[in-house]
Amino acid sequence: MGVLVCCDCFFYRKSKTKPNGKKPPAEEKKQYLEAEFTKVRVVDFDLKELVLLPREIDLNEWLASNTTTFFNLINLQYSTISEFCTGDTCQAMTACNTIYYWYDERGKKTKCTAPQYVDFVMSLVQKLVTEEENFPTKYGKEFPNSFDSLVKKICRYLFHVLAHLYWAHFKETVALDLQGHLNTLYAHFIVFVREFNLVDPKETCIMDDLSEILCAPVPPTPAPAAPSSPNSAPSPSSHNHVTER
Numbered sequence: 001m002g003v004l005v006c007c008d009c010f011f012y013r014k015s016k017t018k019p020n021g022k023k024p025p026a027e028e029k030k031q032y033l034e035a036e037f038t039k040v041r042v043v044d045f046d047l048k049e050l051v052l053l054p055r056e057i058d059l060n061e062w063l064a065s066n067t068t069t070f071f072n073l074i075n076l077q078y079s080t081i082s083e084f085c086t087g088d089t090c091q092a093m094t095a096c097n098t099i100y101y102w103y104d105e106r107g108k109k110t111k112c113t114a115p116q117y118v119d120f121v122m123s124l125v126q127k128l129v130t131e132e133e134n135f136p137t138k139y140g141k142e143f144p145n146s147f148d149s150l151v152k153k154i155c156r157y158l159f160h161v162l163a164h165l166y167w168a169h170f171k172e173t174v175a176l177d178l179q180g181h182l183n184t185l186y187a188h189f190i191v192f193v194r195e196f197n198l199v200d201p202k203e204t205c206i207m208d209d210l211s212e213i214l215c216a217p218v219p220p221t222p223a224p225a226a227p228s229s230p231n232s233a234p235s236p237s238s239h240n241h242v243t244e245r
């Protein structure tokens, strides 16, 4: 099995034959690409319009508030399946054919389980977004010069968590009937990072097949057979989430 080192992750190249002569297992079926699941969303408005920098809003303010919101929502989404993401079920932080390794503050590479990796990500991001010198909230306080690279770093890590959710925990997400939330969150996140060039496309390309489907405009839903009454129940809210970890 050929190994290509790229940034902090390894891509396991699929070769036709393993060194021991055995054929590799067939590529795992990506359940999350099936139309039955990709069509499920909790909102149907134009995400591109949603991420555009509003006039009169400072770019850094916009990036800070969106990044913090994505952090909270992705943390929440992960918490819905966290009981299934254990050191036994997920011995490495995998997504497609990639394994992510954690680098500590001194740059030392550490192999860790997926729950450990997610915990490192969430703890680091929580620390960054709540530090006044990194994400200032007080009037007149300047954003640091490193703000752009901090936001990029956070988005890269959050992408790893989303990719792991699809790759390793989609079945459990479907069992909880939360695939619509995951799809909407993922599409919103991808449209946002693309708009502001926050994550290297080389990083997100492992999920391009899904991104292309989910980021395409939602096909119009067929009109209901019966006329809807003005008192009919509203559509499910995107805030209908489960408790935080």
Ligand SMILES: [Zn+2]
Pocket (backbone or CB within 6 Å): 084, 085, 086, 089, 090, 114, 115, 164, 168, 169
């Ligand atoms: Zn996992």
